[in-house]
Amino acid sequence: MTSVYNVIIKSMENFNKHAPCLDKNCSFCCNPVKIDQRAIRDGFESPKDKDGSKIWKETGEIIVPEEKIDTDRVVTFNCVNYDKDSGKCLDYENRPEICKNTTCIKDESGDVDEQHKEATEVKFIKLK
Helix, strand or coil: CHHHHHHHHHCCCCCCCCCCCHEEEEEECCCCCEEEEHHHHHHCCCEEECCCCCCCEEEEEEEEEEECCCCEEEEEEEEEEEEECCCCCCCHHHHHHHHHHCCCCCCCCCHHHHHHHHHCCCCCEEEC
C-alpha cells in the first residue's frame, strides 16, 4: 500500500490529475497537512499568502504510517485556511500550488473511489 504522503509528494509531479476533494467532501490531506520529514530536511517551506505569511503552521507533531513505522516520519501542519466546521478551504480559488496539485488519485484510468479509499484509510501513529 502506498502511504498518503508519498501520494501527495508524487502528485506534485502530476499536475493534471483529478483530485476528488470537493466531490467526496474530503479533507484528509489538509487536516492536518502531512509532509514527509525528509522533504522538510531538504528545504521544504510552508506556502505563503500574498503578504508573505506562512499558511501552514507546524504543529510540533510527528506521525508515522503504521505500514512504515520503522522508516518514515511525517510532520504535521495546520492550515490557516482550513475551516474545521465545514471541512473546506476558506480560500479554495487562491490556494497554493501544492494544494492545487495534490491528489490521492494515482491512475485516472483506475477506480477513483478505490484509490481515494486506500489513501484515506492509512493509519498513523503519533510519536510526538
